Amino acid sequence: MKIDGIEILGITCNSKKVREGYVFVAIEGENKDGNDYIDEAIDRGAVLIYTEKDVKNKKVPVKKVEHARKKLSELLNEFYDFPSEKMRLIGVTGTNGKTTTTHLIYKIFKKAGYKTGLIGTIGTKIDEEYIPPTLTTPEPEVLFDILNNMLEQGIEVVVMEVSSHGLKFCRTSGLKFDIAVHTNIEKDHMNLHHTFDDYIKTKKKLFDNLENNKIAVLNVDDEYAVKLVQDNTRPLILTYGLNNKATVTASSLEIGNTISFTVCLQRGLTTIRSNTVEPLEFKAILHLLGKHNIYNALAAISVALIFEIDIDVIIQALKEFKGVHRRLEKIYEGKYLVIDDFCHNPSSYEAVFESIQGMEYNKLILVNAIRGNRGTEINKDNAKVLSTWFSILGVNKLILTLSNDVVKDKDEVKEDEFLAYRDELKNNNIEFQVYNTLKEAIKAALNIVRENDIIMLLGAQGMDQGREILYNEIVQ
Known part of the structure; x- marks a missing residue:
């Protein structure tokens, strides 16, 4: 990768990680300001600096940008040659249910024979390999390295939790999502967002970045779902929920030590390959506790149907799913x-x-x-x-x-x-x-x-x- 004719060997916002030929992005954080470490970064071999501030008289070129965090993600995306564009990327956001929903999707896709990656709260999976967690949505340097690693190992589909912190701090900037899934929105992380309106607007960023004919999967029972796609006509929309207006819904619920329900696709849906899945019904069994897990399952089933995964595979994957660490x-x-x-x-x-x-x-x-x-x-x-x-x-x-x-x-x-x-x-x-x-x-x-x-x-x-x-x- 070259920028203005300069060969770039790495990109970081941590001055301690700078090596010869690196780009250093100076980010003003809550406790430390990366701008205070520009000289250290240059001494360690930085050949180019990005910052939001007016910084002059340095031994290497300095570029001023409006948003340093966003620039960091965009640079890393380019450095790793846009990995998300060579895989199918599914993002799941919401206050609750992200972890279980992503694991259900991972289980179904693995059962269907896809080489599948998972990124989230309790760690990363590259097919069968497990990597301990850092953050729900990792920092950009970690995230793009993981995606590149997944690509090199032949991963076809990646499902990841997209947190409000990740969106607020632009960790996913530059990623191209094929599907964005919404679980629910409740008041949370007010120490970061300060207002509920800002929290919703932050979640909305995932859906705002969907390109034409990509797919938004929304929990229609959540009153805030419609706000996530407000003034956005680009994505196709698929709804799920227990409301009879949902495209993917459930009936005949039986909730005890296990959960059983009938999945109802009430109208045809457009798949990722632009085909149509016609209305259908099938019975699903989950060895989980709680009505809320029906919503998580419906979200995962919706994604599976979008990928035209065989119904018998979906049924078996749900039945085999053993739950998630620290979720009931x-x-x-x-x-x-x-x-x-x-x-x-x-x-x-x-x-x-x-x-x-x-x-x-x-x-x-x-x-x-x-x-x-x-x-x-x-x-x-x-x-x-x-x-x-x-x-x-x-x-x-x-x-x-x-x-x-x-x-x-x-x-x-x-x-x-x-x-x-x-x-x-x-x-x-x-x-x-x-x-x-x-x-x-x-x-x-x-x-x-x-x-x-x-x-x-x-x-x-x-x-x-x-x-x-x-x-x-x-x-x-």
Whole structure:
């Protein structure tokens, strides 16, 4: 790759990674300003600098750009020779359901014989190879390297989670998505977006970038779905949901320890190859908990139909799907049951509580990690949902934890966040115990659990190590 006749050997926004022949993109971050490291980058061998600021009198050319983050992604895309244009790329965005939906799509496509890649919250899969996670949507230098690696290994289809952080910080700029999937939109990440309107507009960017005749798959039951394609006539639109207006819907729902339903394609749909799939029906079975997983399955089925995947393959893939790490996951089944879930916002708590409502148990013990560094509003709202369901579920014990033994500084619970959570529970006369560490909280639950009880481990980053601690305590 050459820029203005200069041979480019690499691109980075981290001055420590600069080598001879690299481009350095100076990005002003929350804690550090890349512009302060331009001289270091040049000393390390940078041959070209991009920045949003007026920088002069340097030993190498400096180009001023309007948006450095976007420029970084665009440069990396060109450096790796536009990898997304040589594969089919499916992006899944939404507040909840991204991880399960992407894994369902991955499972179906693998079953159909496609060499498939997956990028998301709990890691990357290059066909069968697993790479541990960094971010839900990785930083551009990682993301484009992964896509290039996938291309070199013959991957045909990539499905990836596209987070609001990823869109806000332009990590996916330059990527060409064939399909953009919307799961749902609820208030979340207000510490980043500040307003709900900005959150929706950020999610909308994924759909705004769809080119002519690419496909937007929308959950029609979500009131905000239409906003994602507002003033955008380029993509074809396919809707799914339990609403009878949806193109792909479900009937005859049976929800228990497994889920079964009849998938109904109510009208013909246009495929990725511009063919038509005529209306049809088939029965699907999922070994998952919760009504919300019907939505995740319908989204995945919609994508599979767009790719003309055989119905029998879809049915078998759904039946074989074993679920996703920390998504209503049964992590211990003995005399009692332990379920683990990555609850992080009000709607995810609602989905979990609704899912276990029909389960049989003696006592229900909740161990909940308060969400750190996400603001008071989200914690108050989470506590409000918990308070509403407390008596409905007949919760016998509520144990809260700050998880100070396991969380990093960026996920540490601030005092005002804890007080917001605590006060909401107190206002609703909910009794609880609080432990500073996750280990203490889990030990407290294990000390009182008895036969036929359920322990639920709930929370985001503060509960990520809950399973490991639980297993260690059980062994002891």
